[in-house]
Amino acid sequence: MKSYLRLTVLLIAVTSFASCTKVGVIVDIQPTITGSWILTDAAQKDAYGWSAVSTGVENGVFTFYSNGQATYVENGATLKGTWSMNTASGGYYDESGVYYTNSHQDMQIHVSNYKGDDVIDMYFDNVVIYPNSFVATNYNNHTIGRYKFSRY
Numbered sequence: 001m002k003s004y005l006r007l008t009v010l011l012i013a014v015t016s017f018a019s020c021t022k023v024g025v026i027v028d029i030q031p032t033i034t035g036s037w038i039l040t041d042a043a044q045k046d047a048y049g050w051s052a053v054s055t056g057v058e059n060g061v062f063t064f065y066s067n068g069q070a071t072y073v074e075n076g077a078t079l080k081g082t083w084s085m086n087t088a089s090g091g092y093y094d095e096s097g098v099y100y101t102n103s104h105q106d107m108q109i110h111v112s113n114y115k116g117d118d119v120i121d122m123y124f125d126n127v128v129i130y131p132n133s134f135v136a137t138n139y140n141n142h143t144i145g146r147y148k149f150s151r152y
């Protein structure tokens with residue numbers, strides 16, 4: 001009888017350990033914007049409120065590659081360069097124009113033609129990424145800029 005009891009306890013222990021599996025889930029908390037994007041809305045906020053602005057890049061397509069390279073194509077002309085996104089701390093304005101001082105993502109884009117005479121340099125204090133769009137903001141001379149990009 002004691003041997004059956006020992007055997008039962010041993011089988012329960014072996015079964016319990018054999019059925020255990022360790023599952024690891026890797027979650028990428030760094031949002032990705034790799035792919036092609038178009039600027040679909042640009043606005044500035046000053047003491048009088050929000051107003052639409054033209055940036056000059058509404059008719060082109062930005063493509064951000066996972067290796068940090070970037071292109072901008074408009075009317076057959078291609079500008080090439082780099083983009084980067086980093087975790088930043090300090091003050092920034094969100095897409096509604098509300099000021100915060102916590103950790104957030106900033107972004108920089110630099111593309112130009114091979115001569116260097118056609119250049120796009122953009123810096124955003126804050127970037128929030130949604131499934132098919134991202135909204136970037138910056139603050140300059142008492143004005144908040146808000147730029148919405150949509151997947152192309």
